[in-house]
Amino acid sequence: MTENIHLSGAAQSAPTFRVSDVSAAQVLRAIRFRGAASRSELAEVTGLSKATVARAVTSLGELGVIHRQPGATSQGATGRPGEVLELDPAGPVAVAVHIGLKDSVVAICDMRCRVLTARGVPTPSDPRDSVDLLSAEAFRLLDGFRGRPLAAGGVATAARVSPTGLVEHDLLGWHGVPLGELFGETLGVPFSVAPQVEAMAAAELLVGHERHSGSTLLVYGREYIGAALVIDGNVHQPSAGPADLRHLPFGEVPNLDDRGRGLIDTVSDHGLLRAARAAGLGVSSVTALDELAAKDGGGASTETARAILRDRALALGRVVGTASALFRPDTVVLSGQAFTDHPRYLPDVLAGTREIPLAGREPSLRVSTAGRRVQEQAAMAVALDRLTADPERALAEVASGCAA
Structure with a gap:
């Protein structure tokens, strides 16, 4: 459990996450x-x-x-x-950070909304250690872009973020952590902080399509299960914190190790590996489990691996169906490695969604274009938000040293 960290720096503004009319x-x-x-x-x-x-x-x-x-x-x-x-290919760059439960990534991105380079590291348990480690990696990566001005930074993570940028990360045990200030003091530019699923929805606005209308529900699945709603080019950012799907019912999953601890414990990557061990499968990663399931003529072990992955897809599909019934979006976007790394089980996800009855038109369903780089793109959406929402003001403030 991490105690509150107090700094004297300026409060961090929340990202707007909208298609700007500036x-x-x-x-x-x-x-x-x-x-x-x-x-x-x-x-x-x-x-x-x-x-x-x-x-x-x-x-x-x-x-x-x-x-x-x-x-x-x-x-x-x-x-x-x-x-x-x-x-301008020599224009400003930004530092984008994603802090995950087990692994984190730091990336350098530019105004073209491209991730130029990235590096992953294990997530330290202490927030200051995380900031020190990720900032050091950022400086190493920035060394390859000398001559290009550093204009902003951003952090995406599975946490609640207060209007002043204080992070409440229940999964990591971080409470009242001013991540934006910590990174900003170290790297010398304004840093914004946002919940990762809302940031993933913002990344769809940033790099998905030029124009956005109607409503889109983004559902993320991996070690965290969450959702974000986009309406007419604006990501809804609830004041109470991001939508959390971990308590939604997900039906029977006989091939998973359901210990009665809820959705995340059952269908997350660590839940799959626990189920694989219980079934006697000698795999040490979800990638290895997927490779075993893909084998031709693999026998009983292959069938068991397929059943485990199929059960997760069905459970996630039911959750997506329930969320769709609640929010009634025009489009549903599936994001995160639980969906993108296992395309052969997407029909099972779709079957799971259809177990939840919907009156009227069903939403269209698609997989996020971010693929395996969704964490990097989410962090990029936070880092570039100020620069893409009002580039003149943001860059002028950085140049004059008076950015908030």
């Missing part, structure tokens, strides 16, 4: 999704006036975010060639 943000998003474009093309795509686009382009250029594409021109309305603008 002019510079719209211009930046259009270039990111559509590639290099002229001012006229940007005005047409965004619906902004040419004068507004021109002001945003000038500001973003001065801040080092976009520049003229070398050797490229476009035909302007007056017949004169115009500049073609693109994101």
